[in-house]
Amino acid sequence: xxxxxxxxxxxxxxxxxxxxxxxxxxxxxxxxxxxxxxxxxxxxxxxxxxxxxxxxxxxxxxxxxxxxxxxxxxxxxxxxxxxxxxxxxxxxxxxxxxxxxxxxxxxxx
Numbered sequence: 001x002x003x004x005x006x007x008x009x010x011x012x013x014x015x016x017x018x019x020x021x022x023x024x025x026x027x028x029x030x031x032x033x034x035x036x037x038x039x040x041x042x043x044x045x046x047x048x049x050x051x052x053x054x055x056x057x058x059x060x061x062x063x064x065x066x067x068x069x070x071x072x073x074x075x076x077x078x079x080x081x082x083x084x085x086x087x088x089x090x091x092x093x094x095x096x097x098x099x100x101x102x103x104x105x106x107x108x109x
Contacts, residue, residue: 017066020073023097023104026086027058061085062102070098 028034034056041055063080067073074095086093097104 017068018100020065020067020070021097021099021102022063022065022073022077022095023099024061024063024077024081024085024093025058025096026061026081026091026093027056028091032090058091062104064102074098 036057037055040057041052044052044055061081063077065073065076067076077095077098078093081093081095082088
């Protein structure tokens, strides 16, 4: 967002960061066993959901990022994921949404 401050006859632009909500899905790599996913899959099978298989359990992280654009917010979130949020040996991550609203809607495609 940009606004201007007038100093005598010169306008000086002022840039303000916006708040973006970035959602990141973190999952175990396919080669890593997921005992919690296996337990859920077993329980679902006992409830009659036999068509469900390969259940995986992960994390959904929401970050509020001050940035000038959605692309900048995505880059900050990706960097944070690489450095801290996801363990690169065992996990993968995906930025699934960058929004100016904290409501997670319309993610499923």
